[in-house]
Amino acid sequence: MTEGLTGLVITKADKSYDLVRRDKNLYFSYYPRVIVYPNNITDVINAVNWARNRGLNIRCRSGGHNYESFSVGNDVVVIDVSNLLDFEIDINKGYVRIGAGYSQEQLYSKIAKYGFAFVGGSCGSVGVTGITLGGGVGYLQREYGLVCDNLVEIQIVDAFGRVITANLYENQDLFAALRGAGSNNFGVVVALTFKVHHVDKVIVMTAQWPKKNRYEVIQAFQNVGEHLDNRYTLKISMTKDTIRLYGVGLRSTAKEMEKALNVLLKVSNKMNYTKKHITFKEYLQRNKDFMSTPKGFKITGLLAYNPLGKEPCQIMFDYLDNSPPIQPTIDIGFLLLGGKIAENEGLPSAYPHREAKVLIQIDAEWIIEYSMYANDTVKWVNNLRKSLLPYAGFGYLNYCDINIPNYLYNYFDNNVSWLEAVKEKYDPCNLFYYPQGINP
């Protein structure tokens, strides 16, 4: 039945099938036909040809964190790239070429030994390939741009089984498409080359305020964000009881950062204020992995192009005050955009929201003991999202949400037609179909 497939091949007959058939989001449960773990590009080509010849769709998987579990599905061929772990570094130019299987944690720690930082996101177990293909936000973003902005070359196996390299000079259309719209759309990504940066020490600043100050904190955060130096990336996040600040500063003293954030830091009732000057390596070690406990989750993102005033804030407060009683408690995050993300407007990419000011993340995660609230929680997130639409909107591919209608427009805005042309070129029969994919 699996003749022609090479690498590690897992079917329903294998004991490990139940362990590997699901993504990280335990709200979903799918039964793929087969899960292939290629050891090299030939194994990937064999898997693509095998699926195509049998009329089966392919779902690619790297870290398995997709919010809607789109990297698996019923009766599909899952190509899990996590064993593709080649590694080359050019310390003079600051480039690293890796196989598509790295988790962020693996890559961060591997290049930290050479004094470099990868411009990645916050959670160690997220796949480098997954985060890059959807854009990629993180704590170095205002200085160095999106994760995909730091991609300099990428290699895929397309639907015909061809190995294609894309960069600024070769297959430019594919290169731009893979920067922000690449998730399971054009082929299996097998290798990526990134620009990496020397980052020595960072300032990490944290503070917390009680619920009664949350409106003031959001307003001060937005005011500070209007003219903030690119060296600083900030996020605030609120639960129903508290609102917290988490900020990272590069090439800065604590004094300089305090001055830059003055308007925010002087909001009254500040508690648990910390400022630590630590190495980037220590900073990474402190960032815990949110997926270390098995969980279900519903997370969505909205982009705010204009400041959030009284009405949207009140909507969020009312929702939080009446949120489902899951553990951990629901969190709404506000990540400050701008900086290099906006300055990179001219870079060829499919990510359209460079002028947005804030990425709002509605984050509901529940440990499995609270699964009885799962459906109510999903409804709660959907309703809150809908209520905020007059004030913020669109969507971010890495925060994909099955409930976003007209998803292509919301993720890619006016890039949709050229993306469809790229799809036609590399996957005209939609072998890489998934519910929110680009159609040829």
Ligand SMILES: Cc1cc2nc3c(=O)[nH]c(=O)nc-3n(C[C@H](O)[C@H](O)[C@H](O)COP(=O)(O)OP(=O)(O)OC[C@H]3O[C@@H](n4cnc5c(N)ncnc54)[C@H](O)[C@@H]3O)c2cc1C
């Ligand atoms: C705890 C947590 C923290 C997060 N933090 C951040 C953050 O800081 N910044 C941010 O931007 N996002 C963040 N995200 C969102 C994350 O970037 C996306 O969920 C991302 O798509 C996950 O990538 P993955 O490889 O882990 O997941 P996967 O589910 O393996 O892949 C994600 C998507 O990419 C496709 N894909 C995977 N591998 C390949 C491949 N080789 N070729 C082609 N397509 C492929 C999949 O089919 C799927 O559609 C976070 C998510 C979680 C759960």
